[in-house]
Amino acid sequence: MSKNSAHLSVDGISKTFPHRRVFTDITFAVPYRDRMGIIGENGSGKTTLLQVLAGELESDAGTVNVFTAHDTTHPVGLLHQEPPFDATMTVPQVLEASVAHLRQAEADVHTAAEALAYGPHDQAVVDRYTKALDRAEQLGVWDIDARTETTIAGLGLKTVDREHTIGALSGGQRARLAMASLLLSAPEVLLLDEPTNHLDDAAIRYLGTVIANWHGPVLIVSHDRAFLDETVLSILDLDPAPRPYALGAAEDELTTLGVTRFTGTYSDYFQARHDARQRWQHQYAEEQAQLKRLRAAVDEHQVVGHEDWQPRTEVRGAQKFYADRNAKVVARRVNDARARLAELEARQIVKPPKPLTFQGLTAAMQQDHQAGDIDQPILRADDVEVVNRLGSTSITISSSDKVLITGANGSGKSTLLQVFAGSLNPTRGSLHRASGVSVGMLAQESHFDDVDDETASAVYAQAVRPDLTERVPLSTFGLLHPRDEHRPVATLSVGQQRRLALAILLADPPEVLLLDEPTNHLSLTLVTELEASIEHYPGAVVIATHDRWLRNHWQGHQLHLG
Template identity: 45%
Template sequence: MTSTALSATTAATHRSTHLRLDGIGVSHPGRRVLTDVSLTVTTGERIGLIGENGAGKTTLLHVAAGLLVPGTGTVHRPEATGLLRQDLDLPAPTTLEQVVEQAVAEIRALEHRLAVLAAGIAEEPGDPAMADAYDAVLRDAERHGLWALDARIETVLHGLGLARLPRSRAVGELSGGQRRRLALAALLLARPTALLLDEPTNHLDDDAVDFLAGELAGWRGPVLLASHDRWFLDEVATGVVDLDPALGPDESAGGPPRQGTPSTGGYSSYLEHRELARRRWAERFAAQGQERERLQEIADVSGREIFHTTAPKSEGRITRKFYGDRAAKTVGGRVRSARHRLAALERTAVGAPPEPLRFAGFDRGAATAIDAELPLVRLTGARVEGRLAATDLELRAGDRVLVEGPNGTGKSTLLAVLAGELRPDGGTVQRQGSVVVGRLAQDDAWPDLSCTAEAAFRSRLRDGDRAPTLEELGLLRAGDADRPLGELSPGQRRRVALAALVAEPAPLLLLDEPTNHLSLALAEELERALEDFPGTVVLATHDRWVRRRWRGRVVPVRPGTA
């Protein structure tokens, strides 16, 4: 649940309030996870770690906590450093009350120490060492809020949605989300100097995320957190460190891409930094192309051009030869120089910037079959017992609809009804002809995980022979596209499912939690691609970043009666 003052041979634990990692390198069998990552988190700073799944965010947090010794580099952490892990290991019989009291045990112990020191001062009132010790413990008690501790416990449990649980409830009886929130509550109550948080907003609703954001905004020590929650990063982070290789060649021309590219400010500032880097990359690539053309033109000078600059015909033969030889040497030197520079340019050539994600055009038959004057789908009182209340909804060509509601209210059920995959128990569903529907389910189901990613992708296409590859779409590297689905991460399998909709988009797209398991960069590209998508989009998501920026229609859903 928490990790405090854990040491490693390459790490030092001391009383500094800063967290510093210098030149961190970590390798796993067959691959390098972190390469020369350096960052410093000072008192009051909140640094967000972002990057693809597998980029090393959790690994870096474990190094910072002292749970993992890096292959290279050093770590300096405050004496009290607490880690919230993604995976929890709490004994099942432990009660909620025991977890809370264990978290605040050191703070409660301050009261006993004060009583002991006060008794000592009463016996020896003139002892300055005893008085100094009492003052030091008193300062600790005030800093940790000893006399408001019980009120603090209530505030944290309420803020994280745990106040209604009986304190006698065993951890083994809690849901995964409740255990995760309990671990976060215990960490906040323990008040370590430095906080290391791995996906802290997982299993939190909007109110709990707001509470956590407020807690971190007032945290006195350094905070290092890994998160896919863009709203949270924008609200909380004072800086963002991207563990994916640097975007563009600016920092690394002629060498390996650099990890740990920092930017100041929240997630919005990071996006501006990233867009600037992308622009610089494109400008540098364009300038390189122009220089290549100029040098090639010089290098291709023909022998005939060497004699363009000669003496007038009235000059004598010897004079003409002199001028001709000098011109040949001059032009020949320019040609050799151009060829050398051209070869050097090719050795350090900047690759083309990646194309942003775009939806391909509609299949001609699917597009021409739509009558823009008529609804694509119309629900009238459609309901599913226990899952979706009676719902009226009309979708037309080009509509943008956001489906909102807490977990269990029927968002996924509504999308399944719209897709024709689920027949409602009541009400009516009217469709315009045989409108083609593309659906991205919340949990992608693959019948054969031994199938390669490329084959699985093509199995979902109407015309797999003409479609681009996963690598050409920019959604998987060639090596990963040839691996079985079962060997891929959830994020990579999500990309394969998304690829089918990108390569052959349907006029009606139904997207259920589309940003789940995606890197933040790809999630941004997907949202931009949807803005330019000419068809109809219905999107269900908990992603607060998406919901806050939504400009289309919003449809709230209610659960059906059991």
């Protein structure tokens, strides 16, 4: 890999789509070897920002510049959430396409060397050879094959049949191949969109090592709190940051121009943001109390003393003297109160806007819904096996069990959930489900076919039972902002589409809730809220995940698949 002083500069970029404004006037810089985490709610523009930085989308305003020490054909590389390969390509074809520019740089050296052999005294030939050799060394072309094998092994792809077409690979394998392709292409600026979604612990450790030694700036969009804490040196928060002094603005207009930049880990930033909001709420409460006192002083205390006050002497001159003095005192006090009131009203802070908050897995349940008194078995797998996907597995799940399923890539976590859900029949063994027990599953990927032009609220209404539409509207869950409920599904981010899928599932909460990698594509805030609500779900919850943060804090049962 090249060793240079590449850095990224972003100056005043803005992006608006027909249905909404994504971000406005963003400015920041990422210096050589800095590693920045990009966070924000689903729909805040994280993926859009990466696409603008990669040159795949054009911004409405502003500029993006990559400064490098030498010319390069791959200044910026982006890992997409959806791998961009043609389904007919084979694994070797994908890998070779990734290093084609490196192969070309190697070929240029050989061509220049042959020319040098015939014209060793031609300065132009010497210069061409020197330049080609320097570029090849900077790109590290001499170890392409070794680096390819190391990358494939590090990302858990060594056992994948190299002659398989992309269409024959699993979603996780395609995602890891996309990661390998990007790393091998060796761009100056590395942009990673949800890089840990399909990686097990070993692959995450390998990726962390690669990132720590990357030769240029690295920007990471991720829901993985442990990964962010281990890899990034700074945080860029794209969430609209309410302006305390934007008096009179509508809540959805309370945004700063730009973004919040923080030096440190995600955990450090999370605590700092929490403390800042607490200070804002405290200051707002104090100012409102002061405003109330000043308004009372202006409206109610228009006189000094008692309203029926009379001077002690009946002498007309004395009456006038005391009346004038009383009027002056009243006027001065009222004017002082009005001045203080006007000053405070002019500079007062606005009320902290209520953040979008997930209302929990049980938001749609009736208030009187309670878990059964008897914790009885409701789902049992006896030596269940799916050829080439899941080894023999047995487990019994009771009505209130909380079960975490872990294991390396390919161990069969998603397959087992599909067997539980009834969408996949086991090759061997048997599955027993108690009579009348409902099972619902949140899959890894959310697909809304043939509804791209439908709004999120319309899709929700079509997907849930008619009697639930009014009793449990989409707004019940706090998963989508009100303005996003009326946007076409096609315009929603991947994370917002998954929020919609979760809302549809929870509209009629099943007795067995299956969650396949529930933290994928969701914002860090929602991930935290979702995890906190699991223990309060009155039914059984079965989760398959690679998420180390969730695993490290898990208190329920665990099943590890070998």
